[in-house]
Amino acid sequence: MSSLRLISDTALEDGVSTVSIENCFSADFDIYKITIDNLTHNSGSPAEIYFKFINSSGSVVSASNYDSASRRMPSSSVFGETRIQNHTQTVIMGYADLSPEGSGFVVYIFNPFLDSSYTYLISQNMSAVSAGAYGQKSIGVLKQEASMTGFHIMASSNTLDSGNIKIYGLRVDS
């Protein structure tokens, strides 16, 4: 059996501006891999995509405890940097636009369930927006020594049309 274990496979519902994947992080794994593909939007104006975590009480964590940074690599202009500290969400991790200008992500989450550690993330994204392309390499941390059990995706405007979200755990056998 592969050490990369599929935990959940979610097809995004049409017409939502947020997606919560609850109870996907547990004591079974310390590192998770999340893939998001075919993320599209219902408007011609690209939506910014942000991440948050869900704690063991089932609440989306919106405390000012997120630090995050992203390298933005557009195909048609100069590269840029985005960074925040002590914020209520991560920086922009990517974009979603009207199909066929979709978006895809690979995200690694570290230590989400450990209540003795912060929760960290690495994200890599490619988005096609407004007849161009954006690549993003991002990092982030939720500075709470608390157990996180879920993952939350937000669109800055309008609603999402489609998306497939898979969450895997990296198994470690001692």
Place this chain on the structure above:
Amino acid sequence: MTASLVQVATNTVSSSVSSVTLTGINSDDVYMVAVNNFDVDTDAVTSRLRVTVSGSADGTSNYDQAARILFANTTFSTSSGQNLNRIDFFSQGTNTGEQSNFIIYLYNFNNSSEYCFGTVETTAMDSNARNLGRQGGFVHTVQQACDGVQFSLSSGNIISGTFTLYKVV
């Protein structure tokens, strides 16, 4: 066939050690190293990596590396170097939350006619309580077969962390 990961080696640190070595690369597959909760007992020490040959770290001056360093609090920077005797990552600390995490892919390690390559993605809180990330890679410019990697520090000990080597099949 769907790609999968096969665990090759793992080490969960529960008491102080000066280094962690992961070996077992013995095929021409791509390998992946995953590290979480990497913590140290001495403040402001630099975490580092070397490749291993027959289980021993290669400290010869044949490492080239380049990376973009992302910071949550300040302008990003660049790290690069040639003919180094190791790959240095960043300054690790001992305060709350100051831990590091890595995803490293390894290429050509088993091939004695090729150089060994690696791509590195990290996220951490460093010794200055800054969220940072390192996005880049390295090459060990020696035509030799390498069987793994070793994590160590500029001084002090590793006191926690789970280090795992997988084969991508």
